[in-house]
Amino acid sequence: MSAPVASTSTAIPAFDASTLSQVNADLAEATPQEIIEWAVDHVPGLYQTTAFGLTGLAATSMVSTLSKRRKQPHLVPLIFLDTTYHFAETLDLAHAVERKYNAPLHIFAPMGVSNAREFEAKYGERLWDEDEDTYDYLVKVEPARRAYETLGVKAVITGRRRSQGADRAALQPVEVDSTGLVKVNPLCRWGFQDVKDYIDMAGVPYNPLLDQGYKSVGDWHSTVKPKDGEGERSGRWASNKTKTECGLHKDYFAMKRAFEKKQREADRAAADKARGDDEVGESSVDMSKAEAQEAKEDLTASFSDLRLGA
Template identity: 55%
Template sequence: MTKDTIELSPSHLEYINTNLSTKTAEEILQWSLTTFPGLFQTTAFGLTGLVILDMISKISPGAHPIDLIFMDTLHHFKETLELVDRVKAKYPQIQIHIYKPEGVNTEEEFAREYGEKLWDTNDTFYDYLVKVEPASRAYEDLGVKAAITGRRRSQGGARAKLQAVEYEADTKLIKINPLFNWTFQQVQQYIKENDIPYNALLDQGYRSVGDYHSTVPVKEGEDERAGRWKGKQKTECGIHETSRFAEFLAARNQQPQAQS
């Protein structure tokens, strides 16, 4: 990442969020597209991310103005990877940057390098390897200064008080959450009305789809993300909690860089 970063003071951030609190998702996206250099969309191709992708394609028909970043953890459901191909077919103008855990390309290679079922033996290290480190590498490689995410308040957990814009003081990264105040029902309706491809698992009781080993269908009345990390005191994979991984990231940054 270049040294030029965008910094937001707490008062400026509050001012922005107050102004955006009554704006539509499309208006927030339009504002983001014209305001931030180094803007990307991070996505795991969940429903909200797909809505955002479609909205941007309509704001700028013919040429998608921002690239997408997808973290291939090597442990996705096959339905998720099939969805990526279907999304590419519907939106051929998009560019997707795919990042995997460093130094490995398959689930088998990952297990040989780090041990079987690392998510059970050391889930913090697992999250770092499959999400946090690849994201940090992507942001550095691509010069990401601001990222559009698909997070919403209605997903519950740590997201219940989400604002339209966040600022990570430790990474200097700005995160824009254009659908922060949408409900799951609103997202579903948009997907249906605009004929957007979505993950086939959603028709089998899933709502939020992550890695196959830590995602189960949601029961009636449960939070949307209740099927993620069932039975654990955990609601995030770490990609939105970078301060928790500061020690890992500091060690990575101290490693000598390979010469090109």
């Protein structure tokens, strides 16, 4: 069965700064359900990216209600990024939601691996500790970009809220990132209790870990229960209290360039070692030419990726 897509009959042609400002002004007092309905009717290529946290689950339920009211299949397909380190409870929940709402579920894992054992054989046993940015790129950023390319995604519904703080404190209902991807944040004005009340009222299935004291559930190796008085997402990255985002909502081009630069440096180090050079960097490669080539590759990649937002 082909995945449903949003109607394009009244699609907004482009989200330039002026249009975006007007859209957010129009949605300033809208309910989450109204924002979702607006997105379904006006934004083509609409999907929902979700790790099945409470806010994402509430949005999925609202999409289901709208779909039933219109007597249509679930209107916004789901994208789930399987890092290979999710709790078993999260994986079970993903499939329970797929069944309950008859929602198309697209799962994307890190390139070339299907489980944690294969990931660690390729990248090391504790990459999340040794190089967080590379880890985030491999398990979230690259799979997400691959999902967008594969599925033709132009816009996503997210589970971000202002009350989660940090970079999310000033969220608007609709944003556009550096790649041109439209991000719809229907529950941006709700607090944690608002979301939990909706979940309970609507009978939405949720992660049983929440009943054990967790509030934001990510990978098992980095998620802990928040302490009394700590913020909702404080337990998301146990070893890094300053971290607030996994990479999906950071500058994609910057993360891509940083990852590719590290890969090139690793390749050069391996080449140096194979030649028997004593120190990395003592190769016969003309570094000025190499750096020029890097810049050219970065620029080419950026233009290529920008086409995703066309």
